[in-house]
Amino acid sequence: xxxxxxxxxxxxxxxxxxxxxxxxxxxxxxxxxxxxxxxxxxxxxxxxxxxxxxxxxxxxxxxxxxxxxxxxxxxxxxxxxxxxxxxxxxxxxxxxxxxxxxxxxxxxxxxxxxxxxxxxxxxxxxxxxxxxxxxxxxxxxxxxxxxxxxxxxxxxxxxxxxxxxxxxxxxxxxxxxxxxxxxxxxxxxxxxxxxxxxxxxxxxxxxxxxxxxxxxxxxxxxxxxxxxxxxxxxxxxxxxxxxxxxxxxxxxxxxxxxxxxxxxxxxxxxxxxxxxxxxxxxxxxxxxxxxxxxxxxxxxxx
Amino acid sequence: xxxxxxxxxxxxxxxxxxxxxxxxxxxxxxxxxxxxxxxxxxxxxxxxxxxxxxxxxxxxxxxxxxxxxxxxxxxxxxxxxxxxxxxxxxxxxxxxxxxxxxxxxxxxxxxxxxxxxxxxxxxxxxxxxxxxxxxxxxxxxxxxxxxxxxxxxxxxxxxxxxxxxxxxxxxxxxxxxxxxxxxxxxxxxxxxxxxxxxxxxxxxxxxxxxxxxxxxxxxxxxxxxxxxxxxxxxxxxxxxxxxxxxxxxxxxxxxxxxxxxxxxxxxxxxxxxxxxxxxxxxxxxxxxxxxxxxxxxxxxxxxxxxxxxxxxxxxxxxxxxxxxxxxxxxxxxxxxxxxxxxxxxxxxxxxxxxxxxxxxxxxx
Numbered sequence: 001x002x003x004x005x006x007x008x009x010x011x012x013x014x015x016x017x018x019x020x021x022x023x024x025x026x027x028x029x030x031x032x033x034x035x036x037x038x039x040x041x042x043x044x045x046x047x048x049x050x051x052x053x054x055x056x057x058x059x060x061x062x063x064x065x066x067x068x069x070x071x072x073x074x075x076x077x078x079x080x081x082x083x084x085x086x087x088x089x090x091x092x093x094x095x096x097x098x099x100x101x102x103x104x105x106x107x108x109x110x111x112x113x114x115x116x117x118x119x120x121x122x123x124x125x126x127x128x129x130x131x132x133x134x135x136x137x138x139x140x141x142x143x144x145x146x147x148x149x150x151x152x153x154x155x156x157x158x159x160x161x162x163x164x165x166x167x168x169x170x171x172x173x174x175x176x177x178x179x180x181x182x183x184x185x186x187x188x189x190x191x192x193x194x195x196x197x198x199x200x201x202x203x204x205x206x207x208x209x210x211x212x213x214x215x216x217x218x219x220x221x222x223x224x225x226x227x228x229x230x231x232x233x234x235x236x237x238x239x240x241x242x243x244x245x246x247x248x249x250x251x252x253x254x255x256x257x258x259x260x261x262x263x264x265x266x267x268x269x270x271x272x273x274x275x276x277x278x279x280x281x282x283x284x285x286x287x288x289x290x291x292x293x294x295x296x297x298x299x300x301x302x
Numbered sequence: 303x304x305x306x307x308x309x310x311x312x313x314x315x316x317x318x319x320x321x322x323x324x325x326x327x328x329x330x331x332x333x334x335x336x337x338x339x340x341x342x343x344x345x346x347x348x349x350x351x352x353x354x355x356x357x358x359x360x361x362x363x364x365x366x367x368x369x370x371x372x373x374x375x376x377x378x379x380x381x382x383x384x385x386x387x388x389x390x391x392x393x394x395x396x397x398x399x400x401x402x403x404x405x406x407x408x409x410x411x412x413x414x415x416x417x418x419x420x421x422x423x424x425x426x427x428x429x430x431x432x433x434x435x436x437x438x439x440x441x442x443x444x445x446x447x448x449x450x451x452x453x454x455x456x457x458x459x460x461x462x463x464x465x466x467x468x469x470x471x472x473x474x475x476x477x478x479x480x481x482x483x484x485x486x487x488x489x490x491x492x493x494x495x496x497x498x499x500x501x502x503x504x505x506x507x508x509x510x511x512x513x514x515x516x517x518x519x520x521x522x523x524x525x526x527x528x529x530x531x532x533x534x535x536x537x538x539x540x541x542x543x544x545x546x547x548x549x550x551x552x553x554x555x556x557x558x559x560x561x562x563x564x565x566x567x568x569x570x571x572x573x574x575x576x577x578x579x580x581x582x583x584x585x586x587x588x589x590x591x592x593x594x595x596x597x598x599x600x601x602x603x604x605x606x607x608x609x610x611x612x613x614x615x616x617x618x619x620x621x622x623x624x625x626x627x628x629x630x631x632x633x634x635x636x637x638x639x640x641x642x643x644x645x646x647x648x649x650x651x652x653x654x655x656x657x658x659x660x661x662x663x664x665x666x
Contacts, residue, residue, distance in 0.1 A: 190385055190387065192383040192384070192385050192387040192460075193385075193387045193389070195349075195352075195354050195374075195381070195383065195387065196381065196383060196387035196388075196389075196448070197389075197400075198353075198354060198373070198374045198375065199352060199354070199374045199375060199379065199380070199381045199401070200375065200400050200401035200404055200448070200452075201373075201374075201375030201401050201404035201405055202375075202400070202404050206404060210389075210400075211389055214389075214391040215389075215390060215391060
């Protein structure tokens, strides 16, 4: 008998191999993951429960306990009444400033970078590699080196402390990484498609708008996610290149939380912080997969 | 009248010379196939004609007009690519009409031409679909249609069938041939598949290292290859090459390395020049020109061999054996039964053979 060993066994192996749910491997794997997830989420939990408590309840000191009496007053106060310096109109002003900064910055930087990437990937002009190298080199220069020269530049342009000035700054700093992102994506589009479009009589802009762009919606989504979160979260450029009336939300948040006068209103601070984080948080939730793809596309592929 | 004239075309990529001083004239309505192994410069040449690559030197004329500096769209060419290169976000109709919209043709004219092309290619039912919803054969048809609507003089095909499976490839091959017979356009067709070349071409240009080795009709290339490379490239299964020497007696004979019972008489082989001294050479004979059994008895050259491997292919059977230690294959009828180790008599007529110099590998 050739398969003696099989016939001896009453239950021949068949179909998927059975696996125990509570195996050692699973316990260690899921145990670790759950622990890390809790560890990571605790601060967020504390922020949410604190923001829903009144000050007397906070003073009791049980930061982990859920609110006994849920109140949305801190959220209202953070949005509309919290004071920074002499202004007491809450975070709303910063929010609208951030909107006014983010939308044009995202739009302009992506428009320019995608055209850059397209030109570098498809129209192999003389010196294309040199331009690309210079641009990528820009990604490795620390921001701090460029801060002061840019202050002077904006001052001479008459844009220092104004919103358009900050938009220019965001566009400049977004350029290297976004160009890399778009160039890498466009090089993955088969060259024959580009050739076919040329034979079909489409020019530089025709190919960009009618062939390349419609094929590249995923990478545009990735770029939007990267830029919206990056620019919304920016603090450094916001504080340097604008004045108090034009401060973005992050700077205003800092001014509310770090104000030294009066009582520390933890609940308002937590609510303000959550409000500020709401936009990037929403973006992450909407586009989780795309965001990961963007990071991978931009950073790993050279 | 000449449709395409390529004069002294050179192309370098940096230091690498891809095409050198290439001249080629293609008549109106001709189907020319550029054939060669990958890297021989055939696709590069096609891209130069299309205007997708800037040439280093030389001129290209299409319909008597110097197009060397013209954009691809101004050259009066349509091109079909290996990967189909259909615009994925457009419908089939959008793909077909893209070039016409770019050329700012009227709506009625666009409609008319799309209708006409889709009728010819039988893709009328697919007009509203996106390329992703098409099969490989349908995609390639749409790609051909995209060249067709432009109503151009010259069609360029860049390995259009290489991405298709074997069955579809033969189907579309015939369709391309039909299309050519119907439209009577000039067509340049790049391929590495010698069967495609043989079946489609009016003339084949066999390329190697940026040079055209032989430019002639398929029959001549098959029967009179100018050198060993061409002889090897054309024909499947490939030609047998026997190493030996030509002896210039009153009748030229071939002496096989490793011995042969009799030296075959090559007196009815058409040498370019009479052989005056003993010349080291390859004797090339196609497996399908070797006859077997009783037929071999009447052949000027005959000998016996031992069967080593038998490969039945249906209609024919390919037999592998050795001749004086050198590989030798021949074709027999598919119904013949041969056993391994059997000794058989085979023969051939030297008029069907090709003799190449051992060193230069040029035809003698």
